[in-house]
């Protein structure tokens with residue numbers, strides 16, 4: 001089988017496919033014939049040295065895949081050859097509190113990931129993909145969609161009539177727009193691009209603010225867009241350099257869900273802005289297996305379609321990473337695997 005690895009952990013040019021033996025499923029494991037993989041910002045953050053956790057060099061990248069069970073090991077009862085499945089983001093986090101060390105057991109930084117033609121995993125590390133969802137669509141659900149789902153269904157779940165603020169047009173944010181609208185929430189979004197603003201409006205965002213033109217977008221959203229109220233929930237993917245604006249945009253006792261670190265600058269946190277916001281800050285890590293199962297059910301029921309900017313062939317994997325790094329995409333970038 002062919003599998004991609006980074007010969008140099010710090011360079012996109014060092015991503016190469018090589019021939020490797022097809023792994024054999026051990027007791028309790030399934031062998032998955034991979035059909036599609038989707039990329040997430042963490043897949044390039046690892047190369048750029050911007051990931052929050054350490055990474056082992058030389059691993060197969062990518063956490064998100066859809067595929068078909070090709071064989072099962074002894075003792076596997078949940079799946080049989082031919083079943084359609086998707087990966088779960090944390091291979092050992094099934095519910096409740098995550099096991100110690102879960103962050104270092106994720107794909108691409110702690111263990112081999114999914115950018116290969118075949119992969120063996122525990123039967124607990126995949127969930128069923130319903131027939132109505134294509135391989136490419138299924139491969140977008142494990143990380144970005146589950147993160148958006150966790151963000152909106154937290155300790156204070158989003159309800160119809162709430163206002164959700166999303167930042168930019170990457171994978172997590174576009175899923176958050178779609179899910180928030182499906183829940184009956186109002187969506188305010190930011191982007192740096194006029195063309196992407198049109199797309200956000202077409203998806204149902206009622207107001208879009210260009211964060212490149214309006215540096216004080218947090219106050220603008222609070223004072224002008226929401227008439228002084230502020231937003232109920234912010235899907236915070238920008239991180240260190242956007243948090244101060246998010247603290248201005250959130251309503252008192254609203255929630256800022258800490259998710260991403262897309263911004264490189266790290267100006268620090270103003271304690272008085274943090275305290276004065278009266279907001280709850282909730283830091284999340286994608287979600288557990290149960291969250292992915294809930295998301296798949298909700299997604300299927302909603303009839304929504306993931307926004308896939310482009311699907312690349314397996315041989316074009318490096319170009320797929322380059323598109324994500326250039327941030328020209330809207331939603332998800334996918335790599336089709338096999339025929």
Ligand SMILES: NC(=O)c1ccc[n+]([C@@H]2O[C@H](COP(=O)([O-])OP(=O)(O)OC[C@H]3O[C@@H](n4cnc5c(N)ncnc54)[C@H](OP(=O)(O)O)[C@@H]3O)[C@@H](O)[C@H]2O)c1
Nearest residue numbers: 041168169170171172191192259260261262284285286327
């Ligand atoms: N903690 C978790 O559970 C978790 C889970 C998933 C992802 N993440 C993190 O969340 C972040 C988003 O991931 P992703 O895969 O959705 O990323 P992505 O698809 O690569 O998002 C790229 C987009 O982010 C937007 N962006 C960049 N800088 C921005 C800024 N200063 N303000 C607003 N938007 C900005 C841009 O949108 P425009 O072109 O429209 O401006 C860009 O196109 C990453 O940091 C990722 O590692 C965390």
